[in-house]
Amino acid sequence: MSSSPIPVVLYGGDLLTRAGVMAHIGHQRGISLLLDRNRAADGPARGVALVLDDRLDAPSVTRLRKVTSDHAKRVVLVVDELDENRLNIVVEAGISAVVWRHQATPAGLVKAIQATARNEGNMPGDLLRRLLTHLERRAQGTALSTVATGRPTGRELNVLELVAHGLATKEIAEQLGYSERTIKGVLHDTMTRLHLRNRAHAVAYAIREGYM
Structure with missing residues (x-):
């Protein structure tokens, strides 16, 4: 039996961009795409929000x-670039999936949507590095930058490398020959032991420290 499609609501973007997204991923298998203006008829917000917004000005930040x-x-969130202020907005909002507009292929968007539906992060590698620096700065040089002791274990690094390549928990488990529960446990133990906030932070830390 096939699983139900992921409900996705599209927000933002100009008419041409929205039409392009609808045309390219609106009929993708496993995705049920709906424009935000039609969401009211569908009841409360469900599933994943796909937000197209390069400006992130005051009104759009409120909407975001x-x-x-x-x-x-x-x-x-699909954007062209994130400066320090906009990155702070993304962090404060708790968004863990970002796609650069120039990399927003149909396959890439579907992959990000699927990861987000599983509550897994999905960020470009260059943004992961910036995110780590940003989080450490916010911690004022305390917890995030000084408490990590030791390096990730070999098994933890194997898992983090696959997370960095965008694999889902199930895919990582299949590739490494573990159960999904084991992979989730490895990630949880890594983040707890090294005092890291989430998967994106764990990958960024491993990259920054030269472990990957």
């Missing part, structure tokens, strides 16, 4: 925070 709240932080 509302969308993030409505969708329980299950948001994929």
